[in-house]
Amino acid sequence: MERLLILAQFSPAYLERLRRRFEVFHESWLDTAELVDPEALGRRLRGERIDYLVIEADFVLAETFAAAPNLRFVGVCRGEIGPHVDLDAAARHGVTVVSTPGRNAVAVAELALGFMLALARRLPQAHDLVRGGHWDSALTGYGAWGGIELAGRTAGLIGLGAVGCAVARRLRGLEMRVLATDPFLPAAPDGLAEMVDLATLVRQSDFISLHCPLTPATRNLVDAAFLAQAKPGVFFINTARAALVDEDALLDALHTGHVAGVALDVHRIEPLPPNSPWLAVDRAILTPHIGGASVDVVGHHSRLITEALEHFVGLDHQA
Template sequence: MRALVTAEFTPEGLARLEGLGYAVTTAGWGWTGEPLDGDGLAAAVDGSQLLVCEVEAVDAAVLASSGLRVVASARGTPSNVDLDAATASGVPVLHAPGRNAGSVADFVVGLLLVQARGIARGQTHLRQRGWHVDGQVPYLHFRGRELADLVVGLVGYGAVGRAVARRLRGGFGTRVLACDPPRPPEPGGDAEAVDLDALLAASDVVSLHVPDTPATRGLIGAEAFVRMRSGALLINTARGRVVDEAALVDALRGGVIAGAALDVFATEPLPRDHPLLGLDNVTLTPHLAGAADDVVAHHTRMICDDLERLAAGARPAHLANPAVWPPRS
């Protein structure tokens, strides 16, 4: 059997694939930093029974021409794979939900500390203007609040939201609210279940953890900012289009909210002339929340575990197209 791995994958994971009987070839995004295009992927995967991918698009043409038996997407949601085409072909699609939940949750706490305690503003001032602020000690200008004194509202309570709540509640004693009707917090857990209006009104910090869907696009816009506290902060490590960026810029300029920390944007890369870049009450990072070395180890382990389940005739734990199970004889 042959396997093509275009995702980042650990040496231990490659050894596990070989232990399952695969002759492994590596190419594409995970090894060169450049994803294979459709023709390149079709040529590289020809003759392989397994494809492990992360960025490359696996469409109906690739599936039809390759003879693949299993596709593993090293992503939380396998958005790079045509699930309908895979299901029609009887090809199981494995994925790695929650693979970067810890990484993103850590980053959220980092952004919260940076924005709430003036860390980024203090560093910028020191580098560009020196120690004093208008002749006064910086202590008077870059104060913030302790996390234990804040109320943090999480819009979305999936794997990332739950990981953020555990860190804030257990590590800092922060009161955490969460709005996610399909996945509400457990009573007595790390967060209190509230509706969106109550969350916006009560939170010192609003952190977004929902996917980009028609229902969530523009969810946080002018009306939401008016309902938030005037000293509130917005954190977005989810998807850029969940926030109406024009309304956010207006809210930040007008003092409707106090600040924001953003890792994702409606357009990426962020244009160099974007108005957010000119605001000093915003912390901006270039889509880094999931960029922890550990994430590769997590998705490698999850995929290898499921491939071993498949080899043993068992149902994979993370099967994106359950209609293919049980497999056709």
């Protein structure tokens, strides 16, 4: 029976499914509380004659592939393979590598939607008001605590991949106008959004939410010039990559009131240091990079890896 080593979190139901076909060894990196040295991993793969490997946080580098002649498949339980696998080395050794794009799309999309609702209705501030014992009927009502409705407002999504599409579906259900810009898409899937250029999106959006990858072209995409074009009172959300944003420029726009509120799940320095200026801003919602932290994500990537592995083995045995 072919051997499969899984070093990722994995759903018990899909482990059981895989055990019908493979001899499975499961050691989640969260249970062991350590990452395996790439060279030591290669020695283990060779010594235990592992044919298939699944990782989440570990690294499979050139020295790993060189030491593991039996290895034919690496599954990466991440949306992007990134630095976790040396793809050139994998190609040289004839190893197929797959990832799990979209595994956390729903989780991130729902967080972005939650941010929009929280910003629109000032939910964190209202919560603090009550918890702090400052609830006075004169302070509530339709004045400072009136908030705005999402229905009829315009949301601009920068990036319309798996997460962007998931956000668009939810916003359409809330009767929002949804604009999107994505250089790789001439049209939105299923008509989920109106495709516009970046300048139009920035000028017309009441909420701007980032869902694009970090590339040389998108680094510091949101800078002072970008923000100057935006509507006064715009709300800004980032659940993608911190380096997409010039945080100093965003902070300045927030202080002037040009940006009405900000929600950030990703930050240039993580964790935020105690002296971070963001900690003193009342109109900023800050979360500790939890966009994909849904208990359901493990089930999603387990299904995707299981299906990919079954497909690979089927094709391999047909060859």
